[in-house]
Amino acid sequence: MATVLSRSTDPAAVGPAIRARSLDVGYRKKPVWHGATFEIGRGEFVAVIGPNGAGKTTLFRLLLGLQRPLGGDLEVFGEVPRRGNPRIGYVPQRHTIDADTHVAAESLVQLGATGTRLGPGLADRAQREAAAEALGSVGAADLATRSLGGLSGGELQRVFLAEALAGNPDMLLLDEPLSNLDLRRSRELVEVVHELVRSRGVTTLLVAHDINPLIKCLDKVIYIANGNVATGRPEAVLTSESLTALYGVPVEVLHDSRGNIVIVGGENPHEGAA
Amino acid sequence: MTAFSWNIVTDLRSMWQYAFMRNAFEAGTVVAIVAGVIGYFVVLRRSAFATHALGHVGFSGAAGAVLFGVNPVYGLLLFTTGGGTGMALLGRRASTRDIEIGTVLAFMLGLGLIFLSLYNGYATEAYSILFGEILGISDAGVLLTVEAGVFVLAVLLLIYRPLLFSSLDEDVAEARGLPMLALNLVFMLLLAVAISFAVQVVGVLLIFALMVTPAATAVRLTRRPLYAIVVSASVALFSIWAGLFVAWYEQYPPSFFIVTIAFAIYLVVRGGPFVLDALERLVRPSGRATGGRSAGRFTPNTETEAER
Numbered sequence: 119m120a121t122v123l124s125r126s127t128d129p130a131a132v133g134p135a136i137r138a139r140s141l142d143v144g145y146r147k148k149p150v151w152h153g154a155t156f157e158i159g160r161g162e163f164v165a166v167i168g169p170n171g172a173g174k175t176t177l178f179r180l181l182l183g184l185q186r187p188l189g190g191d192l193e194v195f196g197e198v199p200r201r202g203n204p205r206i207g208y209v210p211q212r213h214t215i216d217a218d219t220h221v222a223a224e225s226l227v228q229l230g231a232t233g234t235r236l237g238p239g240l241a242d243r244a245q246r247e248a249a250a251e252a253l254g255s256v257g258a259a260d261l262a263t264r265s266l267g268g269l270s271g272g273e274l275q276r277v278f279l280a281e282a283l284a285g286n287p288d289m290l291l292l293d294e295p296l297s298n299l300d301l302r303r304s305r306e307l308v309e310v311v312h313e314l315v316r317s318r319g320v321t322t323l324l325v326a327h328d329i330n331p332l333i334k335c336l337d338k339v340i341y342i343a344n345g346n347v348a349t350g351r352p353e354a355v356l357t358s359e360s361l362t363a364l365y366g367v368p369v370e371v372l373h374d375s376r377g378n379i380v381i382v383g384g385e386n387p388h389e390g391a392a
Numbered sequence: 393m394t395a396f397s398w399n400i401v402t403d404l405r406s407m408w409q410y411a412f413m414r415n416a417f418e419a420g421t422v423v424a425i426v427a428g429v430i431g432y433f434v435v436l437r438r439s440a441f442a443t444h445a446l447g448h449v450g451f452s453g454a455a456g457a458v459l460f461g462v463n464p465v466y467g468l469l470l471f472t473t474g475g476g477t478g479m480a481l482l483g484r485r486a487s488t489r490d491i492e493i494g495t496v497l498a499f500m501l502g503l504g505l506i507f508l509s510l511y512n513g514y515a516t517e518a519y520s521i522l523f524g525e526i527l528g529i530s531d532a533g534v535l536l537t538v539e540a541g542v543f544v545l546a547v548l549l550l551i552y553r554p555l556l557f558s559s560l561d562e563d564v565a566e567a568r569g570l571p572m573l574a575l576n577l578v579f580m581l582l583l584a585v586a587i588s589f590a591v592q593v594v595g596v597l598l599i600f601a602l603m604v605t606p607a608a609t610a611v612r613l614t615r616r617p618l619y620a621i622v623v624s625a626s627v628a629l630f631s632i633w634a635g636l637f638v639a640w641y642e643q644y645p646p647s648f649f650i651v652t653i654a655f656a657i658y659l660v661v662r663g664g665p666f667v668l669d670a671l672e673r674l675v676r677p678s679g680r681a682t683g684g685r686s687a688g689r690f691t692p693n694t695e696t697e698a699e700r
Contacts, residue, residue, distance in 0.1 A: 182567045202569015210563040219560070221436070222615035226560055233557030234568055236550055238618070265615050266560075281564065 135160045135321040141190035156349035161319040168342035174325045178291045207282030211293035219267040223277045230281035252280040272303040290322040304331045330378045396641050415529045420632040422541035423593045428625030430586045431607035436559040443603045445497040447596035449475035452504030454521045459511040468588035476580035524595035524647040594647045601651035609658045
C-alpha cells in the first residue's frame with residue numbers, strides 16, 4: 119500500500135531512468151532511427167555505440183530536450199525531457215577550450231553548479247564547495263587553479279566531467295569523452311567514470327567509438343546502426359546474430375585472447391572495428 | 393595654469409579648478425570602469441572584432457547626428473544599439489560572425505563618409521569622433537555618462553554568472569537551459585552603450601585601448617574572473633587618470649597618452665615574465681631546475697600542446 123502511495127505521489131522517485139517506447143527520431147523529412155523501445159535503469163553505466171552519423175548524439179539531444187522526437191514516447195526520470203533539466207549533467211562532443219583562455223578550472227566547475235543563477239554569487243560558499251568536491255571526485259583537485267587553456271586533453275575531460283557533476287545530477291551524458299585520448303588516458307577516464315557510477319549511483323550514458331576500454335564496466339549497450347537501435351547487456355548485444363539483425367547485412371563479432379572484441383562487416387567496417 | 397610639482401594631490405587640485413578637467417576626470421572614471429568590466433567579457437567571448445565594428449558603426453551615427461545638429465552621443469547610441477542587435481541576431485557563434493560583421497561594417501563606414509561630406513562644418517567634429525574629445529565633455533554629458541554607466545554595470549552584475557557561463561562554455565550553458573540568444577543580445581546592447589560613451593574619451597579608432605587592452609592585461613595577471621574584472625577596470629582607470637594628468641602638462645591629445653599608457657602596461661605584463669626569465673637564466677646559467685620551473689610557469693602550454 120505504502121509503495122503504491124509513494125508511486126502515485128512521486129512518480130519520479132521510482133521507475134527507470136530512461137524509458138523509450140517506439141521512438142522515432144530525426145530531423146524533418148530525414149529520419150535517423152525509428153521504433154526504438156528500451157529502458158535504462160537507475161545507476162546503470164551504458165555505452166552508446168554505432169557508426170558515425172547513426173544518431174548517437176541525437177539521442178543525447180532528445181534527452182536534453184534540445185530536440186523533439188518525431189514519434190513515440192521518451193521519459194527521463196518519469197518526465198518528458200525538457201531543456202535545462204538540472205538532473206542531467208552533460209559533456210558535449212568535441213568539447214574543447216581555446217588554448218588562449220586564461221580562466222581557472224575551478225571557475226568553470228563552479229559555473230556548472232550555479233552558472234544559471236542571477237547575481238555575481240560573491241558570498242556563495244556552497245558553489246565553491248560543490249566545485250572543490252566535484253573536482254576531487256574526478257581526481258582533478260590539483261587542477262583547480264590551473265588555467266583552462268593550459269590543460270591537456272585528458273585533464274580537460276576531467277574538468278568537464280567535474281563541471282557536469284557540480285550540479286549534482288542524477289544522470290550524466292558524456293558524448294565521446296574518449297575520442298581525443300590515448301589508450302592509457304582512455305582507461306583512466308573510464309575508471310573515473312565507473313567509480314562515479316558506483317559511488318554516486320549516477321546513471322551514465324557514454325558515447326564511444328571503441329567499446330573495448332569500457333566493456334568490463336558496462337551494464338548495458340545501446341547500439342545504433344542502420345536506423346535501428348538494439349539495447350541490452352553487452353554480451354547479448356555484441357554478438358554476430360544481434361548485430362547482423364541490426365545492420366541488415368552479415369556482421370561478425372570476433373574476440374581476442376584478452377577479451378577485446380572486433381566487429382567486422384556492417385555498413386562501415388572501419389568504424390565498427392575502431 | 394600651474395607647473396608640475398611632485399605633490400600629485402596639489403597637482404590634481406589645481407587641474408580640478410577648471411570645470412572641463414573635472415568633467416574629464418568624472419566621465420573618464422565612469423567610462424574606464426565600465427569599459428574595463430565589459431572588456432573582460434569581450435576578451436572571453438572573443439568579440440574584439442564586434443567591438444571594433446560597433447565603434448565604426450557608431451562613427452556613422454555620430455556623423456549623422458552632427459549633420460542633423462543633434463548631440464553625437466544620441467547618434468552613436470542609435471547606430472551602435474542597432475548594429476549590436478543585428479550582430480546578435482545574425483548568429484551567436486562568435487566564430488561565424490566575422491564575415492557578416494565585416495560586410496555591414498564596410499557599408500556603415502561609407503554611410504558615415506556621406507554624412508560627413510554633406511555636413512559643411514569643420515573637420516574637427518569628425519576628428520573628435522575618431523579620436524575622442526575628453527576635454528570637451530559638458531556637465532550634462534557627465535550626468536548622462538554616469539547614468540549609462542550605472543545602468544550597464546547593474547545589468548552586468550545581475551547577469552554575471554549566466555553571461556560568464558555562456559561565454560566560457562556555450563554548449564553546456566545552452567543545455568542547462570540558459571537563453572543564449574537573449575544573453576547575447578543583452579550583451580551586445582550593453583557593449584553598444586559602453587562603446588557610445590567610451591567614444592567621447594578615446595574616439596572610435598582608439599576604442600580598443602579601453603575595451604580590449606586592459607582586459608587582455610588582466611587575464612595575464614589572474615585566472616579568477618572577478619579578480620580579472622577588478623584588475624581590468626583598474627588598468628583602464630589608471631590609464632585615463634594618468635593620461636589626463638600627463639596631457640595637462642604636455643599639450644598633446646589626452647587620447648594619445650591614454651592609449652600609450654594602457655599599451656605600456658600591457659607590454660610590461662606580457663613581456664615582463666620573459667625578461668625576468670631571461671635575466672634569471674643569465675644570472676644562473678647552471679640553475680636549470682629553477683630556470684626550468686619558472687619557464688614552465690610562464691609558458692604552461694608548451695608541454696601539453698601536443699596532446700590537444
